[in-house]
Structure formats: structure tokens, C-alpha cells
Amino acid sequence: MAEAARARKLPLDDKIHTWPHLVRMEFLVALFATVALTLWAMMVDAPLEEPANPTRTPNPSKAPWYFLGLQEMLVYFDPWHAGVVLPTLIIVGLMIIPYIDINPKGSGYYCFKDRKYEILTFFLGFHILWIVTIIIGTFFRGPGWNLFWPWQHWDPHKVVALTNVDLPYLLGFRDYWVSAIVGLLVVAAYFVFGIAAFYFWVLRVKGREFLERWGMVRFTLTAVIFIFMLSLPAKMFLRLVFNVKYILVTPWINI
Amino acid sequence: MSLLQKIKNDIVESHVWKSIFRHGYEDTPRNRVMMVTANVFLHLHPAKVRRHAVRMRFTWCMGGLTFLMFLITAVTGVYLMFYYRPVAEYAFADMKYLETDMPFGMLMRNMHRWAAHAMIVFVWLHMFRVFLTGSYKPPREFNWIVGVLLLVLTLLLSFTGYLLPWDQLAIWAVTVGSNMARATPLLGYEGPFAEFVGANPVYDARAFLFGGGEIGPHTLLRFYILHCIFIPLVASILMAVHFWRIRRDGFSGPSL
Known part of the structure; x- marks a missing residue:
């Protein structure tokens, strides 16, 4: 690409000053995000339920939403597998991505064509398996961890x-x-x-x-x-x- | 020279002012560089960046927003710490007190919680963006590993904080989330092969996490210290490495 740039008489260095260009951007985004968060925090209260009671187990007991993918996996695998082995493999699998992906293309720009299989694999793991199980765990699981539609009454005596x-x-x-x-x-x-x-x-x-x-x-x-x-x-x-x-x-x- | 101009000159030329600010503010290339290099906070950046590093279309701003959410939780978290005692008898009462009687207590708590949730969403999107632009490719492989560790720490920060309100939502979500540790192969007493190691309900991986066989006051203190001191400290160190590496390796982008 350097030759092409030289042929088109473009500068080889496309750098701009951090101040003001990047700092200005960061400041504006931070300002906007802080205002948005403050407005959100003024309108929506963080939940606080009744005091902790170790003798009263709620049904269903749900983990925090970001772990509901793991809890949903418990339906299909035993805890040692779904709760320990698979999460460990997820973390290890993420860490080794830069070392197993030796495709030199697609570094520093968006491109689907150059790295179809890499992107599709990430899509399967992240969007399909991780996000969809979180959505199922959050919105479709009721008492007894049974499946309910979001609009359905949570019947604790549902017979399955x-x-x-x-x-x-x-x-x-x-x-x-x-x-x-x-x-x-x-x-x-x-x-x-x-x-x-x-x-x-x-x-x-x-x-x-x-x-x-x-x-x-x-x-x-x-x-x-x-x-x-x-x-x-x-x-x-x-x-x-x-x-x-x-x-x-x-x-x-x-x- | 007007009076105002003279006062301004007296201030800017003073010994004190010059000891703090090392350069002028006129828009010159030299001052633009000095603005970044002479400032410890802005020095996280290089003096010049490649053009597309500024474009939101490329970065989605997600890494920066994740860091911003961390800063907001740190600031609001310190405020909450003034009024909260990590003792089972007091914790819930302190939450109520904080919400109803402390100036801006409810707002600080809300901001803390929503910023923590937003941080998780942003860090996932940041990882997605870095994957899409292939920014983990050489020479940035190791920084991706640091990023994965930061992702795990973000989840753990949020998870340890989940227990602190000491309400029904808190203890049962943490109970469910931690029950997995009980099933760790070899190290959890319900896990496979535990009998060979001698793990039992009060002496296994979950008991180590909880500080006891069941979730209780000891767990509250343990999670409080993990949440307020240990994990933020480790995360800060890793963030320093993460940002330093970006600075050294340069911002990713198409070759020229």
C-alpha cells in the first residue's frame, strides 16, 4: 500500500496531533456518557429487596445477568463441567486467539471477506452461544428453572x-x-x-x-x-x- | 497595556505559575505536543495518533468508555464506602440509610450500579470491536491476553459488589453464582474426585471463596475487601499495562 500512497502523492504519515483532536473527542464522549448515566441513574433506581434471609430461598434463584449464560448451561451439563471446565475453556480459548490466528490479513480494518471463518466462529461463540443463553436465562426461565414466555404467568406448580x-x-x-x-x-x-x-x-x-x-x-x-x-x-x-x-x-x- | 493584560501577565510570569505550567497555550505545534507530553494524565496518549484512531466509526469508543465507567464506579464507590459497613448486622440498614437519608446517596448508588453494568456491556463490545478489526494481531497478541484478564476482573468486580447490599437478591444471586466453585473437580466437595483430595463442605474451593462453609458475615467482609481493594488494585495494574502496551505498539490501523 505504501507504493500506492506514493503514486497518489499521499503523505506516508497520516498522524494528527493528539491535542486537540483525540483529547477533544474523548472529552466530548466522556461528557455525553456521564450526562446520560446521571440521567439514567436519576430515573431508574437500583433494586433493593428485603433483607438477606438464608432460610428463604427465592424460586427461581438467578445469578447476576452476566452469568446467566453459565447458569443456563447447567441445564445441559453438570456443575463441574458447565460451571468450571467450560468457563475455564472459554477464558483460555479467548486468550489463545492471537496465537492460533495466523492470518496476516484483516489487521486494523473492518473486513469480512478476508477472515470469514474467524468472524463466523466468534459470532457463533459470542453472539449465539453466550448472548442467546443469557437472554434465555434472563427472560425465559421461571420457577424451577422451567421455560416460560416473558408474558406468561410464573406458575410455581407448573408440571413438567x-x-x-x-x-x-x-x-x-x-x-x-x-x-x-x-x-x-x-x-x-x-x-x-x-x-x-x-x-x-x-x-x-x-x-x-x-x-x-x-x-x-x-x-x-x-x-x-x-x-x-x-x-x-x-x-x-x-x-x-x-x-x-x-x-x-x-x-x-x-x- | 490595559490593567487586565498587566494582571494576566503578572500571573503567567509569576514564579508559582511557571513552576506548574511549563508551556504557553498558543496554538502552535510545539504546544500541542507539550500539552500531551507535559501532562501525566494525557501522557497516556502518544503526542500524535493516526487519523483513524480518532474516528468513532473505527473505535466505537468502547475501550475509553469502559475506563470511564471504571472511574465513575471508583468515585461513586468511595462516596458509598463512607456510609456503608460490611457487617451483616449493619449492611442492609446502611443501604436503607444511604438511600433515604444521605445527600445524593440514592443517586450515587444508582450511578455506581448502572455504571458497573454498563462497564460489562462496554467491555464485551470493546472485545467484539477489537476482534472485528483484527487488532489483536502482531504485535498486539499479549495485550489481548491482558484484555481478557481485565474482562474477567470486570465480571468479578461486579459479582463481588453484587453481595454488598445484603438483601435477598444479593445473597441468592451470589449463592447461585458461587455454587459452581463447590463442583470444581478435585477442589470442590461436590465435584468429581473430591474424595481423593479430602475436600469437604467447610474445606473446599467454595469455602475458600466464602471464608466458611455457607454464605455469611465472613463472606460479606471477604467480598467487600475483594471488591473495594484487591480487584480494583489488580485491575488498575493491568489497565496500566494495557494502556502502556497500546502506546508502545501504536494504535492499530490499516497499513499505509
């Missing part, structure tokens, strides 16, 4: 049939240990086939040259995080369509 069964049971396995082994195989197969499918998909859309440049470590990290991310919609699908409670049941962990 408990029809969920474990996947091995659904497949016809009744013995405890055989079921555990089948469950383990299904989970292992999910990851093996998931990572293999991811490999062939990258090979098809990006080519072998890219895979070599990308390297084994980057590929594995991306594949594992990506397959973990897809496990949420996969489990949601199994639950909502086939009433699957767990895939793997053992005395120690259930998935």
Missing part, C-alpha cells in the same frame, strides 16, 4: 414431565457398566470424529500448504476448543430432540 433418559439407555443398553463403556465410547468418538472432520474441513477450504504453516500445536488447540464449543449445541440438540439426560454415566462423573 421428567422424561429424560441417558443415551446408552435410549440405545437399548441396560447393564450399568456396559452403559458406562458405551457412553465413554460415544464421548471419545465425538472428539475423534469431530477433530478428524475439522481436519478435513480445514484441508478442503484452506489447503495443505496452510495446514503446514499452521502447525500441529495450533491445529490441535483450535480443534479441541472448537469441538468443545460445539459440544454445547450438540448436547442441547440431544436434550431437546431426544430427551437425552447424560451421555456418559459413571460413579465419578456424568457428561
